[in-house]
Amino acid sequence: MSETHADSTPALFRPITIRGLTIRNRVWVPPLCQYSVTELDGVPHEWHLVHLGSMAAGGAGLVMAEATGVSPEGRISDHDTGIWNDEQAAAWSRITRFIRSQGAAAGIQLAHAGRKASVWAEFLRRPGSQPLDAGGWPTVSASAQAFEGLREPIALDEPGIRQVIEDFRAGARRAADAGFDLVEVHAAHGYLVHQFLSPLSNLRTDGWGGDLQGRARLLLEIVRAVRAEVGEEMPVFVRFSATDWVDGGWDEAQTAIVARWCREAGADFFDVSTGGLVANAHIPVFPGYQAPHAEYVGEHADVLVSAVGRITDARHADDLVSSGSADAVMFGRAMMRDPHFALRAAHELGAGTSMWPVQYLRARAEVNDGEW
Template sequence: MRGEGPALFRPITIRDLEIRNRVWVPPLCQYSVTARDGVPTDWHLVHLGSMAAGGAGLVIAEATAVSPEGRISDHDTGLWNDAQADAWARVTRFLRTQGAASGIQLAHAGRKASVWPEFLRRSGSQPLDEGGWTTLAPSAIAFDGLREPVALDEDGILAVIDDFRAAARRAVAAGFDLVEVHAAHGYLLHQFLSPLSNVRDDRWGGDLEGRSRLLLEVVRAVRAEIGERMPLFVRFSATDWAPGGWDEEQTSLVAERAVEHGADFFDISTGGLLRDVRIPVGPAYQAAHAEFVGDRAGVSVSAVGRITTPAQAEALVASGAADAVMFGKAMMRDPHFAIRAAHDLGADTSMWPPQYVRARPDLNDGEW
């Protein structure tokens, strides 16, 4: 790592993009498109913008559907039309003024789509006669408690690839600095990867090569649209936490293949494919999976999950266990977490917005 000072606050360069530090914001679903048209709102501008102003190096917008049927709920953001891209451009312009890199996670929810937004305090699938829609999956196997999906045919799978391709094109037009492909948390691409949800016997199923084919074709299509200068991330769930399911060894093998198809960086989480599994949740409980994938595949990774203090994150980056750390709930609790972490670790705090400089601790007897 080049530079001096805490590892967490050294810049990192991926392709042509330099990111000012390793304190990153993961995609955080907001379910806040009340017009149900996929167009991001003032909420998204303020939500993401506050974290950029708070010193984050990279801010990744929430899981954004590549098609209407790819939304988790009908209150999700989208990137399947130009009106959505135009609205996202307002967000990326502001993030850039604050010195943060902007990313967007392109997603398709598959069998976990068409559910009620969490704010409505209703659970399960949204009925077809109340605005819901038919869900799609590699196989007609329902997620526990949700409506049974329709298994995609060959034409449907090729249409999904085209949807990711078109959304990537719009992400570039909207001014995003990088694109992340969502292959985690039990959504469509993860459903294809796991043998627990993909029981196909054609070229899109069966062995690891077949089950990973859709993801790799999506990565190839996205890379072709975004060009050679823009970074391309992939988010994986490194394990299903279930016997016979997707695991970190398969994740590592597919990460290596994804690099060959144009991916640069891997955002490592876990779970989401099954509802009732035992997950040993605790401080930084997923970081070991990121380290495993990084080491085994020889790729750059970020860690996420119950990482709540600057010291935890610094230890992960300084040791080489992760190249960056994603702070989700910590950032929602405190959008200025990055600035505070820089203060706590004795790093350069030049990312303070000039409007807030008079609040800097070094100008106020050192008190936070």
């Protein structure tokens, strides 16, 4: 968990080093799906550059690109970004160059949506799966069990599972070649890896299901493949949903055990969220409602963790880090509302102005009678 410092820098704005990467602060941007690939080819474009780049210029320490498909069928929708071919990697490289030029680290979430794939892009506001005759595609999962309101997936066979692992491995290689500083394996929010982890969605009786070790096998093999591909210097993150919010489902105790296994397999940091596997689960939402789950996983697995979920106040976030409850904080909607949230938080906490782009220096509160 977080180390102690004798200096007066607020904990939220102390750098953190993970393997060969030093990140300038603990104000991080989580993966935020944009559903904005207009050509439906997985290639990011100007929107993604401005969306992610503005947060880097706004002082964030880490800017994570959205859930990005490691294969065409792994996308949530046909408007999602991809990392399964060289054209996509080349487009991402333009974005990572800008993020890094602003002093932020660039990360990407490698994802496969499984049974929650092939849905309409969020802004289209259409329920259910995208029909096969309207651009949709067959989906896959641990078992042939549908997510509520979506079509039934195909249970992956052994060659299919091996292909998924290879797709994550190849995606990690392209991400490194595109200039990303770290990669994150998406094992949360009811998507494919989470579908294997949870006993509610994994009904298999072979070596990829059953007990916790069998259900965690896909994730562990992905982590090992990604680590082998990116080498020893690049950090590898894993995003977990620490609970399904349903009795008998995936929970924080299992998350902590598997996080420890992932660390042994080569993962370095754990981005702890919750939910997404079961529709209409009762989730008590309040500021920082998922932070206790991050703290639990960090303490019980002895791993580095980030907190996320309705955290919008700089002092609240700083308290989470300074207390050791989390090693970093992910700000999602707060960053979308204000891409310069990190600069504002630094001002509020008295963290200095070293993150300001030179083009914006004249806008600092220090030269405007203290007003933000």
